[in-house]
Amino acid sequence: MVYRAHHPRWAFSPLSGEGAARHGGRFNPPGMPALYTARRMQTAWAEAQQAFPFKAQPMTLCAYDVDCTDVLDLTDPGERRAQGTDGTSLACPWEDLASRGRQPPSWELAQRLRAAGIAAIIVPSFAAGATEEDVNMVFWDWGPDLPHLLRVIDDEGRLPRDDRSWGGKA
Known part of the structure; x- marks a missing residue:
């Protein structure tokens, strides 16, 4: 669950x-879809609030069932070495690099892994105050079916079904 x-x-x-x-995002250049999730609710909240360090803003917190193959665990130093990357590349200042027209190493890694058929990666959280417990799972290939199943848990149908709840067009 994420x-x-x-x-x-x-x-x-x-x-x-x-x-x-x-x-x-950190692990996807513009034009490359990605779904950022966390292994713990607290991490998901911290990740979503990064832009609001002094005033927490309202958020919708969702849980997801996951049954996904083709996942790489980049919290493992051995796996990082095997993939030709390191913690510095994962933690790179991606927004600053991108704003200066430079390709962040984390984008290069994401593009290479996605092209190799990797559906998702497990990575440390880089949110302020993150600890070793704070781990994210970033999906590049997901859907309602195996082998890359990711399904939001909403058994009681609490989530809105379209944009009308906001007064916008569906």
Whole structure:
């Protein structure tokens, strides 16, 4: 099981990677969809609140069932070495590099692994105050079916089904 906290405005689309594809993220350049999740609820909250360190903003917290193959655990130093990367590359200042027109090493890694058929990676959290317990799972290939199953848990149908709850167009 993994968790994701996101802006309530997008609660009707908890499996979307569109925001990450539009803006990029630590492990995906713009144009490459990704779904960022965390292994613990506390980590998901911390990740989502990074832009608001002094005033926590409302978030929708979702839990997901995961049954996914083709996952690489980059919290393991041996696996990082096998993939030709290190902790410094994972923790690179990706936003600063991208803003200066430079390709972040974490984007290069993501593109290479995705092209090799890796569906997801397990990585340390780089949120402020993160500890070794704070681990993320970043998906590049996910859906409702095996071998890359990721399903939001909403057995009681609490999440909105479309954009109308916000007064927008569906």
